[in-house]
Amino acid sequence: MRPSPKKDYGLFHWIAPLYGLFYNIQKKNYKKHFSLLQKEQPVSCYKTIIDIGCGTGALCSVLNQQGFLVTGVDASKKMLDIGAGKLENQNIRFLQGNILDGLPFADKNFDLSVASYVAHILRAKERKIMYAEMSRVSRHWVFLYDYNNNRTLKTDIIEHLEGGDYFNFIQKAPTELKEHFRDFRRLDVDNQTAWYICAPY
Numbered sequence: 001m002r003p004s005p006k007k008d009y010g011l012f013h014w015i016a017p018l019y020g021l022f023y024n025i026q027k028k029n030y031k032k033h034f035s036l037l038q039k040e041q042p043v044s045c046y047k048t049i050i051d052i053g054c055g056t057g058a059l060c061s062v063l064n065q066q067g068f069l070v071t072g073v074d075a076s077k078k079m080l081d082i083g084a085g086k087l088e089n090q091n092i093r094f095l096q097g098n099i100l101d102g103l104p105f106a107d108k109n110f111d112l113s114v115a116s117y118v119a120h121i122l123r124a125k126e127r128k129i130m131y132a133e134m135s136r137v138s139r140h141w142v143f144l145y146d147y148n149n150n151r152t153l154k155t156d157i158i159e160h161l162e163g164g165d166y167f168n169f170i171q172k173a174p175t176e177l178k179e180h181f182r183d184f185r186r187l188d189v190d191n192q193t194a195w196y197i198c199a200p201y
Contacts, residue, residue, distance in 0.1 A: 023082070026058035030116075030145075033189040034062055037143065040187045041197050046111035046140060052099050052130070053118035057083020059145075060092045063114075071110070073097050099130050105137050113138040116145040119196075121164035124172065131180040135200035142181065144196035146173075148188050155192060 038044065047069055051060050054072030056079050064070045070091075074080050075098040084094045097103065099115075100122075113134040119127055134142045147155070149170040159166035173196065177184040181198040188194045 023056055023058050023086075026056075027062055030059045030062045033145070033193065033195070034066070036189045037187065037195045037197075040195070041141065043112060043141065048110045049112040049114060050103075050105070050110045050137060052113060052115040052134060054083065054094070055079045055116075057086065057089050057092060057094065059114065059116050060094075061086070061089055064089065064092050068112075071095065073099065073103065099133050100126055103133055103137055107136055108139045109137050111139050112141050112143065114143040114145065117147075119144050119146050119173070120159070120166045120169040121162070122169075123165050124168060124176070127165075127169070127176060128180065131176070131198075135181065135198075138200050140200075142198040142200050144177075144198065146194065146196065147192055148186065148194040149173075150192050152192065 044067070047067075049063055049068045049070055051057075051063065051070060051072045054060050054074045055076075057072055060070045060072040060083060065088075071093045072080070072083060073095050075096065077096050080094045080096055083089055083092070095104075099118075115130065115134065119130065122130060131142075147166065147170050151170070155166075174184075174186070177196060177198055182201050183199040185197050186194045187197060
């Protein structure tokens, strides 16, 4: 499904072509790190998954190749156009939308939900909305793929320029997730990246 015609979303409208250049590198990393997640929390028994802030669809593609029925949602039409335009993603449903406005799906509509490098961009109040909405639409697990609390100068500079809430997120993520989910644990998959494995209410 092609994304619906809506207004593009800020910075990501402009950097979509750059993200597209790194699509295959992203896929390689997602595939490796998803296999590590599977060892910690097996999810192959589930079928449906929604990818929040899916960007150009690299993670969607990996999940689709793992046998999931995938829905990718992103606020940027340009990002979605790149993902939807790839032949390998024909079976993925791409929708334009912003999780902060709510998702057009019934409660517990998906087995799983995932958001990759979205949480640290949002402000604390916005993250609470995202956590609540991901919990609402997920029957079994919510996965956040994002930074852990190991910092490097390079990342500090990039994230400062991006203007998100990276510095607060890496400090407050455990407290926030304990407040919004029945249970959570963190699985570090490289020096700066982790899966946050959350059990929704």
